[in-house]
Amino acid sequence: xxxxxxxxxxxxxxxxxxxxxxxxxxxxALSVGTILTVVASRLDLGMxxxxxxxxxxxxxxxxxxxxxxxxxxxxxxxxxVIIASFLWLGTMFVLTFADYLTRHWAIY
Amino acid sequence: MTTATPTLLDVRFGPGVRNYLNEDYGFFSxxxxxxxxxxxxxxxxxxxxxxxxxxxxxxxxxxxLLTPEGDLLTSDTYNKFFTLHGVVMIFFFLIPVIPAVIxxxxxxxxxxxxxxxxxxxxxxxxxxxxxxxxxxxxxxxxGGVDTGWTFYTPFSTQYSNxxxxxxxxxxxxxxxxxxxxxxxxxxxxxxxRAPGLTWYRLPLMVWAxxxxxxxxxxxxxxxxxxxxxxMLERTIGVGIFDPALGGDPILYQHMFWFYSHPAVYIMIxxxxxxxxxxxxxxxxxxxxxxxFVAYSSLAIAFLGFLVWxxxxxxxxxxxxxxxxxxxxxxxxxxxxAIKVFNWTATLYRASVSWQTPMMYILGFIGLFTIGGVTxxxxxxxxxxxxxxxxxxxxxxxxxVMVGGTVMAYLAGIHYWWPKMTGRMYPEWWARLAALLVFVxxxxxxxxxxxxxxxxxPRRYHAYAPExxxxxxxSTAGASVLAVGYVLPILYLxxxxxxxxxxxxxxxxxxxxxWTTTSPPPKENFHETPxxxxxxxxxxxxxxxxxxxxxV
Amino acid sequence: xxxxxxEDAHGHHPFLQHHFEDLGxxxxxxxxxxxxxxxxxxxxxxxxxxxYWVYRITYPEAWALGAAQQNWKLGxxxxxxxxxxxxxxxxxxxxxxLARRMGVVTMLVLTLIFGSIxxxxxxxxxxxxxxxxxxxGASFQFAENPEQAPHVQLFMVFYWSMTGLHALHMIIGAGxxxxxxxRAWKNHFGPEYxxxxxxxxxxxxxVDIVWIFLFPFxxxxxxxxxx
Numbered sequence: 023x024x025x026x027x028x029x030x031x032x033x034x035x036x037x038x039x040x041x042x043x044x045x046x047x048x049x050x051a052l053s054v055g056t057i058l059t060v061v062a063s064r065l066d067l068g069m070x071x072x073x074x075x076x077x078x079x080x081x082x083x084x085x086x087x088x089x090x091x092x093x094x095x096x097x098x099x100x101x102x103v104i105i106a107s108f109l110w111l112g113t114m115f116v117l118t119f120a121d122y123l124t125r126h127w128a129i130y
Numbered sequence: 131m132t133t134a135t136p137t138l139l140d141v142r143f144g145p146g147v148r149n150y151l152n153e154d155y156g157f158f159s160x161x162x163x164x165x166x167x168x169x170x171x172x173x174x175x176x177x178x179x180x181x182x183x184x185x186x187x188x189x190x191x192x193x194x195l196l197t198p199e200g201d202l203l204t205s206d207t208y209n210k211f212f213t214l215h216g217v218v219m220i221f222f223f224l225i226p227v228i229p230a231v232i233x234x235x236x237x238x239x240x241x242x243x244x245x246x247x248x249x250x251x252x253x254x255x256x257x258x259x260x261x262x263x264x265x266x267x268x269x270x271x272x273g274g275v276d277t278g279w280t281f282y283t284p285f286s287t288q289y290s291n292x293x294x295x296x297x298x299x300x301x302x303x304x305x306x307x308x309x310x311x312x313x314x315x316x317x318x319x320x321x322x323r324a325p326g327l328t329w330y331r332l333p334l335m336v337w338a339x340x341x342x343x344x345x346x347x348x349x350x351x352x353x354x355x356x357x358x359x360x361m362l363e364r365t366i367g368v369g370i371f372d373p374a375l376g377g378d379p380i381l382y383q384h385m386f387w388f389y390s391h392p393a394v395y396i397m398i399x400x401x402x403x404x405x406x407x408x409x410x411x412x413x414x415x416x417x418x419x420x421x422f423v424a425y426s427s428l429a430i431a432f433l434g435f436l437v438w439x440x441x442x443x444x445x446x447x448x449x450x451x452x453x454x455x456x457x458x459x460x461x462x463x464x465x466x467a468i469k470v471f472n473w474t475a476t477l478y479r480a481s482v483s484w485q486t487p488m489m490y491i492l493g494f495i496g497l498f499t500i501g502g503v504t505x506x507x508x509x510x511x512x513x514x515x516x517x518x519x520x521x522x523x524x525x526x527x528x529x530v531m532v533g534g535t536v537m538a539y540l541a542g543i544h545y546w547w548p549k550m551t552g553r554m555y556p557e558w559w560a561r562l563a564a565l566l567v568f569v570x571x572x573x574x575x576x577x578x579x580x581x582x583x584x585x586x587p588r589r590y591h592a593y594a595p596e597x598x599x600x601x602x603x604s605t606a607g608a609s610v611l612a613v614g615y616v617l618p619i620l621y622l623x624x625x626x627x628x629x630x631x632x633x634x635x636x637x638x639x640x641x642x643x644w645t646t647t648s649p650p651p652k653e654n655f656h657e658t659p660x661x662x663x664x665x666x667x668x669x670x671x672x673x674x675x676x677x678x679x680x681v
Numbered sequence: 682x683x684x685x686x687x688e689d690a691h692g693h694h695p696f697l698q699h700h701f702e703d704l705g706x707x708x709x710x711x712x713x714x715x716x717x718x719x720x721x722x723x724x725x726x727x728x729x730x731x732x733y734w735v736y737r738i739t740y741p742e743a744w745a746l747g748a749a750q751q752n753w754k755l756g757x758x759x760x761x762x763x764x765x766x767x768x769x770x771x772x773x774x775x776x777x778x779l780a781r782r783m784g785v786v787t788m789l790v791l792t793l794i795f796g797s798i799x800x801x802x803x804x805x806x807x808x809x810x811x812x813x814x815x816x817x818g819a820s821f822q823f824a825e826n827p828e829q830a831p832h833v834q835l836f837m838v839f840y841w842s843m844t845g846l847h848a849l850h851m852i853i854g855a856g857x858x859x860x861x862x863x864r865a866w867k868n869h870f871g872p873e874y875x876x877x878x879x880x881x882x883x884x885x886x887x888v889d890i891v892w893i894f895l896f897p898f899x900x901x902x903x904x905x906x907x908x
Contacts, residue, residue, distance in 0.1 A: 035708035037778050037872045045775070049768045056760045056896075060753065063901035071903040079897055083890045090771045090886045092879070097709075099320060100716050107720035110348045111727040113435060115734070118384045121439065121451035122735055245700040247710045313717045321710045322701075351721040355728035362842060366818045368834065370732050370842075375817075375835040376743075381735055385728055 038095045048089045055082045149552070149649040164249035165652055170235035171550070172256050177231060178619070180222040180263060183270075187215035189612065191591075192574075192605040200592035208591035209276035210292065216279030217297060221304045222263055224535055225393060228400035229311055229346075230259070232542045233339045235550060237315060239643045239650060240333050242324025242659045247317040251310050258307035265300040269293040278589065280390070283371040283382040287363040295364045298357040305350045305357075308396075312346030315339050324642070326661040333641055333665050334410075334423050338403025341427035345392045345399070345434060353389035356382065380446050387438035395434040397531060398498075399427055401538030402469055405491050408541050409473050411639035412488035413480035416666040419472040426465035433462040443514050452511060459509035466502050470495060485637075486560040490541035493568045497533025501526055504579065519589075522582025528575045537567065540618065548632030552649045553625045559617060566614030573607025640666050686869065696874050708876040715880040719887045726846070726891055733839050733898065740832040745904025746825070747836030750815060752806060756900040759802050760892060766795035767889045774882045777865070777875035785865040785878065792885065793858045796851055803848055810837075817841065840899050847895060850888045857881055 059078045067074060088094045093104060150167045160168055190211050194202040203211065234252065238245050246252050269275060275297040277286040286294045319340050323332075360382070363369025371382045410417050417423055439447055439455040473495055482488065504526040508514050517523065548554050577600040582588075586597045593601070635644040640663075646655050663670040686695045694704055701707040737744045769791040776784030814822035817838045823830040861881050864870070870878055 033703045033705045034873050035705055035876060037875070039775060039778050040771075042775075045768060045771050049764060052764045052767075052893075053761060056757060056764065059897050059901060060757050063753075063897065063903050066903065075897040075901060079894050082893045086767060086886050086890050086893070090767055091883055092774075096712075099713065103713070103716045103720055107348070107723040110435060111723055111731075114352065114388055114724075114727065115731050117436065117439070117451070117454070118381075118388075118731060118735065120454055121380075121384065121447045122738070124448040124450040243700070247700075248714065249700065309721055313714055313721075316717055317710050317714045320713060321706055347717055347721055348724055351723075351725035352728045355725050358846075359729065359732070359842065362838075368817045368821075368838060370729075370736070370835065370838055372835075375831045375838070376736070376740060377835060378735070378739075381732055385732065388728075 038092070040089065040092065040095075044089055048085050051085055052082050147647065148651060149647060150652045151552075151649050153652045162253075164245070164253055166234050166238055166246050166249065166252055167550070167650065167652075167654075169252050169256050170231050170233075173226065173230040173234060173259070176256075176260060176263060177223055177227050180218055181227075181615075184215055184218035184223055185612065185615065187211045187218065189608065191215065192608040194591050195593070195601045196605050198593050198595045198598050198601075203591060205591050206276060209278075209589070210274035212589055213275050213278050213297075214270060217275070217301070218266065219531075220279055220393070220397075221301050222259075222266065224397040224531055225304075225308055226259060226311070227539055228404065228535070228542065229315070229339060229342060229396075230255070232335075232404065232539070232546060233315065233342075233400060234311070236546060236643055237318060237336065237339055238322070239646065239654050240336050240641065241318060241322055242327055242642050242655065242661065243318060243322040244653045244655075246314045247322060248310075248314050252314055255307045255310040255314070258303050258310070262300045262302075262304035262307065265296060265303065269296040269300065272296075280386060281357075281360060282386075283360070283363075283379045284373060287360060287369060287371060295361055298360050298364075302354055302357045302361070305354050308346050309350050312343035312350075315343040316347065319343075324659050324661055330421065330424075331661055331664050332424075334406035334417060334420070334427075335400075335403035337424040337427045338399050338406070341431040342396050342399040342403075344428075345396050345431045349389045349392035349396070349435070352385060353393075356385040356389070359385075380442070383442050383445055384439065387441045388435075391438040391441065392431075392434045394527075394530070395430055397535045398466075399430060401494065401498075401535040402427065402466075404538045404542040404545070405469075405473060405494055407641070408487045408491040408545055409476050410666040411545065411637050411641075412483040412485060412491075413476055414483075414638070414668050415476055415480050416664070416668070417472060418475035418478075419468075420665060422468055423472050426468045429465035430462065433458070433465065437462050437509075440509055440514070443511060444518050456509055456511045456514075460506065463502060463506055463509075466498075470499055470502075485544075486555070486557060486564055487541040487545035489561060489564040490537045490544070490567075493564070494534060494537040494541065497529055497537065497571070501529025501531075501533055504529065517582050519587055520582035521578040521586050521588055524588050525575045525578035525582060528578070533571055533575070537571075540564070540567070543618070543622070545637070546643070547622065547625070548636045549643055549648050549650070551626060551629075552632055552647075553629030554632050554636060555618075555625045555629060556621050559621045563614050563617035563621075566610055566617070568614075570607050570610030570612070570614050574604050574611055575607070577601070577603045577607075640668055686871070686874065694874065696869065704873055708874075711876045711880055712883070715883045719883060722850075722887060722891075726843075729839070729843055729846070730894070730898075733843070736832075736835060736839070737902075740829075740835070742904065743829045743832030744836055745902045746829055747833045747840065748900055748902035749904075750810075750813070750833075750837075751840070751900040752809070753900045755802055755806055756896050759799050760896045762795050762799045762802070763889045763892050766792045766799070767886055769795065770882045770885045773865075774875065774878050777870040777878040778872055780871040782865065782868050782870075785870060786862060789858055789862045789865055789878075793855060793862065796855050796858065796885075800848060800851055800855070803844065807841075810841075843895055843899065847888065847891050850891070854885055854888055857884070 055078050059075055062074050062078070063071065087104065093100060150165055153165075160172065163169060163172075190203065191208065194200065194208060200208065234246070273292060275290070275292040275294055277290050277292070277294060281294065281298060319336060359370050363372060368375055369377065371377045371379055373379065406417050406423060437455055437459040439451060440459045443452050443456070504522070508517065508523060508526060544555060544560060581597055581600045581604075584597065586593050632648045634647050636648070637644070642659055642661070643650075645659065697704055698707060701710065769788045773785050773788035773792060776788055810816060814820055815837050817834050821834050821837070823833050826833070858881070861878065864877070
């Protein structure tokens with residue numbers, strides 16, 4: 023008897039029930055993060071305003087991905103897809119900015 | 131089971147032989163099909179029509195270029211023709227052709243699956259292609275577009291009086307067709323392989339289509355957003371590339387080429403997959419360095435994303451980023467070269483069978499190498515300044531796209547024709563056509579390397595008189611090439627009714643597709659296959675099958 | 682109300698598609714496909730975000746001026762609204778896994794409600810911007826700082842296109858939610874078959890994440906205080 027196809031594990035979907043407190047905790051964290059980001063933007067933090075806003079937004083996004091989107095319980099392949107997309111996006115940013123940030127370095 | 135009354139299809143394929151072609155009849159059974167094989171045939175027909183359309187524009191251009199004066203077409207019309215030649219050939223032929231025709235048909239069978247993961251999305255993909263093609267046709271009929279297939283701003287956004295919106299909208303829709311195909315292929319390859327079919331037992335065609343699908347998934351959306359921004363600017367009059375607002379036209383080029391460079395790997399990777407299949411089948415050997423060839427597909431997919439601004443060396447990017455991109459562009463040649471070395475090593479001391487698919491692939495290997503190497507010429511900053519926007523570039527990309535992708539596609543069509551249709555094509559005519567294609571192609575495009583080096587610019591309908599001889603040679607070659615392309619259309623259609631019926635494995639090749647009937651049944655296999663052999667494992671396959679060749 | 686669908690005597694679940702071996706394979710395929718689609722969306726939005734950042738570092742003053750034109754209170758409210766809708770969406774998936782039919786329906790309906798509140802607030806903002814001549818094109822006016830006006834208009838092109846694309850995704854999501862509410866009402870979902878709800882959730886959370894970035898980018902650029 024042939025065993026099941028290469029490439030998939032379970033006969034039925036894997037069910038991992040995330041406890042309520044995690045969902046509510048993430049919700050609370052996201053709300054706090056929103057308040058923080060508004061407050062930080064009203065303060066004059068010099069060159070740190072932008073990085074702080076980015077960091078808070080990134081943390082919020084990571085929480086949503088890990089817990090609301092269940093990435094923390096997902097397959098390695100899912101992780102590869104997530105990481106690869108951001109890596110590719112990052113590449114696009116980095117190499118494009120390599121042009122813009124070096125345009126004023128002309129010797130002549 | 132056959133229907134009670136024998137029909138023409140039954141007569142062709144023999145009574146009692148139920149397959150995906152005679153499974154069901156009628157227009158709606160095709161247009162509403164979810165069978166990946168039928169969708170592949172639908173694509174085959176549409177893509178072929180678009181190829182002829184793109185070829186028409188090319189013929190007109192080459193006719194104009196017989197004489198140095200612009201005497202056949204006005205400059206505006208010529209601009210429209212080279213634009214439409216590019217748009218049609220790239221978005222409606224080269225990008226979809228091998229994945230949508232050969233990939234759609236063969237991928238599930240090569241994986242031992244009944245269909246792709248999402249048959250309805252597959253059909254949607256074809257519908258989107260057809261809608262995009264229809265929009266494109268309307269654009270052509272109502273006046274065309276003259277910006278070049280690259281739609282550079284601000285000409286495309288502010289100054290062109292042609293159908294920029296329509297064309298970019300068609301491209302936008304075609305992009306989604308492509309994305310759905312890529313998504314389907316990735317999921318199917320990961321989740322629907324037959325028992326025993328581990329990654330390293332997969333045919334190299336599957337690796338190639340998988341790598342292509344990754345590129346499709348990650349590159350095409352950037353084109354989509356770029357075209358959306360372009361369309362917005364055309365409609366509301368201001369946009370993010372508008373210099374009057376402080377916008378940067380070069381930003382458009384960065385975003386455009388972020389897709390359009392990986393796009394060329396979408397075009398060539400599947401062709402390389404076909405090459406591996408055909409080389410293995412017609413040398414009856416395992417591909418030398420299987421894992422290197424497999425990994426090189428992934429490497430090309432990855433590295434291909436790091437080089438896009440080599441299309442922009444003279445556009446106004448910083449000198450330093452130009453150096454970075456030039457350096458990276460040299461790297462991307464390495465995995466391609468690895469493939470060429472491995473195919474060559476497979477051919478070494480092999481008993482080569484000179485049938486039509488092999489003729490095309492041998493041509494492919496040589497012509498792709500020339501095209502690839504001239505890409506290195508262009509990657510070299512100093513040389514690029516001299517030849518950019520000349521016919522040197524035109525020759526380079528035609529060598530890889532036509533000498534490469536189109537020849538590999540023709541190889542694949544001939545190789546898998548018996549499987550898809552249950553018929554053999556006429557070998558003598560096919561070899562003649564292959565020869566005409568090879569000779570015609572080189573006569574068309576080799577002079578263009580010289581022309582470019584001598585300084586003839588591209589996208590001009592008039593040129594300096596000293597370039598005429600080479601242009602005449604090129605046009606003569608194009609005529610021969612055209613004959614070479616028309617012949618397969620004729621004899622392949624002929625073979626549907628009069629070709630010799632083919633058995634399950636006319637080439638005696640190793641592969642899951644050769645274990646099922648020609649044409650396959652709707653569900654591909656009567657029983658789910660279980661794979662216990664390596665790819666191209668001829669000795670093991672002989673033992674399992676008990677026979678060598680079945681024509 | 683029928684019981685949630687189960688495999689019948691032939692081991693055949695009514696929502697198992699025939700080219701799949703079993704529900705597990707189907708579930709894995711559909712979630713992988715949605716993640717793959719979200720990858721394309723990351724690159725799609727990422728493209729225009731990159732363009733935004735190129736100009737932000739080129740025209741920092743205009744960008745701050747542009748952000749100052751936005752109503753940060755409404756933006757913040759909308760952010761919270763979307764976060765709540767993400768919570769309800771996640772709970773809808775949880776309820777499907779637990780075969781709680783009314784729980785799924787309730788949570789999906791709440792998600793739709795909060796999504797609609799977001800769109801309503803957005804519509805209000807758009808109207809206000811239109812009245813203030815902040816729509817790019819012939820009607821654009823920025824008397825406050827004529828020198829920066831062209832670049833502020835450029836910022837507004839980004840504001841309208843980025844939030845517009847986001848809103849379009851929300852509208853599509855809302856439409857899908859309506860369909861899922863109907864399916865949940867018909868009791869289609871359970872622990873063997875909750876994939877569609879999960880996949881809907883993935884899409885919805887992604888749209889939320891886009892907004893999580895758009896809010897600080899378009900509303901909270903420090904530099905100029907507005908009132």
